[in-house]
Amino acid sequence: MSKYFHVSSFVALALMTSTHAAANSHDESSIKRGKYVMDIGGCVSCHTDKKNKGKHLAGGVGLHTPFGTFYTPNITPDEKYGIGTWTTEQFIEAMTQGVAPDGSHYFPAFPYTSYAKMTRQDLVDLKTYLDTVEPVAKAAPDHDVSFPFNVREGMMVWKALFFDDSPFKPDPSKSEKWNRGAYLVNGPSHCIECHSPRNFMGGLDTDNLLTGEPKSPKGEKIPSLLNSDGSAFSKWSHSDTVFGLQMGMTPDGDFLGGSMGKVIANTTGKMTEEDLKAIATYLGKPDKKKTAASKIEKSQSGS
Known part of the structure; x- marks a missing residue:
């Protein structure tokens, strides 16, 4: 009987070790994916006050708007000042519904209006990764927003008017690459948030998405991403777009600066080439060859 006891104990230990290893492997995979989700979401740009x-x-980065200055929160796993006590479900509700664990409503300076399009798996992976970063015991500054724009209860009315929380739905008539680009632009990478005009209440002008924003909060003119309006970007090819998002170089050999420079450094410059190609495909960029990328490739090959 003792022999059987030792054998069964050994088997139980082996099963526990195997299960633990599988769990760790799953966590590592989720952490790796979550790190990439953070990159494509541009979290560092807004939540790290470099x-x-x-x-x-x-947190602590000031977002200046016509309604006042909003400061981004601490999203490290610190239990007092960050999100260390949040459950995965609370995190997902915050990201997709704009509701904090205490039931209060977030202001739309936090682009949950785009994050609502994210898949559950991407959100779970992102939370898994955020749980691994170094906790920082520091509170973010309070928002500097005047009445009535500082009333969180008013966000219920704002959401009723402007918030579409429906998940992303692939277009079956389009390619997988096009749909991936659509998901990135309208979801985690939230390009529409900066490259679209807003109405007097801060809601996106849904009839003019990606047409640019001439009066951005930072005083910059945010360009259009359409191909039909004769803008500089409308003349970019598929390769131009991929190379520009990857390296920050325009077809003329100039470099993108301002807020876009930060986006390239923290977001698009860290994305896979396949995802950048997906974005270019979604934006309808033709595959021409008169590009900065092709010129550099030719010079490097000696042709």
């Missing part, structure tokens, strides 16, 4: 040498994802 200008003031702030710590990774500890």
